[in-house]
Amino acid sequence: MKLPKNFNTNYSLKENNSLKLNYASDYFVSCNSEKDLFLIYDFLEEKKIKYWIFGDGTNVILKNNLKGLVIKNNLKGFSVNGNSLIVGAGEIWDDIVFESLNKNLYGLENLSGIPGSVGATPIQNIGAYGSEISNFVNYVETFNFNKGCFEVFSNKACNFSYRDSIFKDNPCLMVTKICLDLSQEFKPNIHYEALPKIVKNAKEQRKNILNIRSQKLPDHQKIPNVGSFFKNPIISGTQLRRLVLDFPDIKYYLFEDKNFKVSAAWLIENAGLKGSKKGDCGISKKHALVFYNYSETSDFLLSYSSEVIDIIKDKFGIILEYEPSILC
Numbered sequence: 241m242k243l244p245k246n247f248n249t250n251y252s253l254k255e256n257n258s259l260k261l262n263y264a265s266d267y268f269v270s271c272n273s274e275k276d277l278f279l280i281y282d283f284l285e286e287k288k289i290k291y292w293i294f295g296d297g298t299n300v301i302l303k304n305n306l307k308g309l310v311i312k313n314n315l316k317g318f319s320v321n322g323n324s325l326i327v328g329a330g331e332i333w334d335d336i337v338f339e340s341l342n343k344n345l346y347g348l349e350n351l352s353g354i355p356g357s358v359g360a361t362p363i364q365n366i367g368a369y370g371s372e373i374s375n376f377v378n379y380v381e382t383f384n385f386n387k388g389c390f391e392v393f394s395n396k397a398c399n400f401s402y403r404d405s406i407f408k409d410n411p412c413l414m415v416t417k418i419c420l421d422l423s424q425e426f427k428p429n430i431h432y433e434a435l436p437k438i439v440k441n442a443k444e445q446r447k448n449i450l451n452i453r454s455q456k457l458p459d460h461q462k463i464p465n466v467g468s469f470f471k472n473p474i475i476s477g478t479q480l481r482r483l484v485l486d487f488p489d490i491k492y493y494l495f496e497d498k499n500f501k502v503s504a505a506w507l508i509e510n511a512g513l514k515g516s517k518k519g520d521c522g523i524s525k526k527h528a529l530v531f532y533n534y535s536e537t538s539d540f541l542l543s544y545s546s547e548v549i550d551i552i553k554d555k556f557g558i559i560l561e562y563e564p565s566i567l568c
Contacts, residue, residue, distance in 0.1 A: 241286060244279050246270045253310065254536070257297035258355065258460040262536035265292075265306040270314045272330075277416075280311060281388045291385065292567055293414045295357035296332070299364060299466055301538055303568035313359045315416050320345070323422050324378060329359025329415045333366075341442050345422040347376050350429050352446045353453040355460060355467065359415040363407040364563075365400045369432040369449060374400035378419040386412040402501075403471050403563060456527050465524070469531045469545060470504045470560040483556060504560055505529045507552050518544040542566070 251268035254260055266289070269280060284291060290308035294300070317328030318336070320343055327336050333356050337348045350371035360366070361373045362380045377400075380393045391413065399406040407413050426442045434452055439445045458465060480500045483490055487510070491503035508514060508528040515525040519540035524530040533541045549560050
């Protein structure tokens with residue numbers, strides 16, 4: 241059977257996840273072209289093994305060695321069509337934000353500094369500082385490893401919601417490229433409370449965002465982490481009113497359908513857990529949503545985060561959900 245040139249066995253994944261967890265996969269391949277996609281599909285059809293699709297590994301937690309194939313999405317490409325960007329899934333997301341501003345195309349500046357690759361952005365429906373990628377997606381092109389063919393999803397078909405999309409429930413779909421519709425006029429999104437209310441241009445807005453992120457969030461290349469460890473929980477108005485009676489300073493935002501988004505960072509900090517640690521892992525002193533890990537395994541990280549979930553549930557009656565994917 242013909243295989244892509246960069247095909248490996250018993251491959252360490254330490255440099256392919258931002259937590260630097262030293263687990264291995266039975267097989268590993270970097271997918272660099274459309275031809276590679278079909279070769280990988282043929283391999284999977286013959287072997288009938290489990291597989292995982294990796295981007296930059298900034299939003300995954302490995303639980304153990306992976307018995308199957310890891311496919312590293314390395315599909316490149318960048319082009320401009322009017323006010324639209326068509327971008328390969330293997331490009332680095334923040335590079336695309338930077339390039340969009342150089343092309344005088346606006347909208348992505350509030351998503352500056354988010355680590356990871358382009359392919360992960362629609363899967364997770366990444367968001368920050370009052371903006372989400374779903375605000376800009378025209379379509380997402382994917383390769384279906386169950387069918388061996390390309391499939392294209394419109395914005396509506398992506399079923400975007402808070403940190404979620406149709407792709408999360410369909411791991412057979414590998415994002416190959418996305419099309420983003422941007423604006424040729426800069427309209428600053430300054431609603432988020434931490435942002436300066438007066439801004440001259442998009443590059444200044446990007447600079448402000450990057451400054452805020454650097455002050456609040458540790459660099460995963462220096463301190464192994466996956467960014468926000470938990471989603472901000474969504475609760476009903478009735479539940480919020482009960483919480484406000486006991487915790488009048490609780491931090492929350494109006495969400496949709498009369499529900500409210502509660503700050504997970506506030507919950508963790510007010511439970512006295514910010515800056516705490518267990519073994520080789522802990523919660524950052526900079527930001528209560530960031531868990532760091534200095535071990536080559538995820539044992540302490542997963543056990544301590546489970547303890548945190550129990551503590552928050554007991555104190556506030558809210559169940560936190562992981563934002564990164566846990567792979568095993």
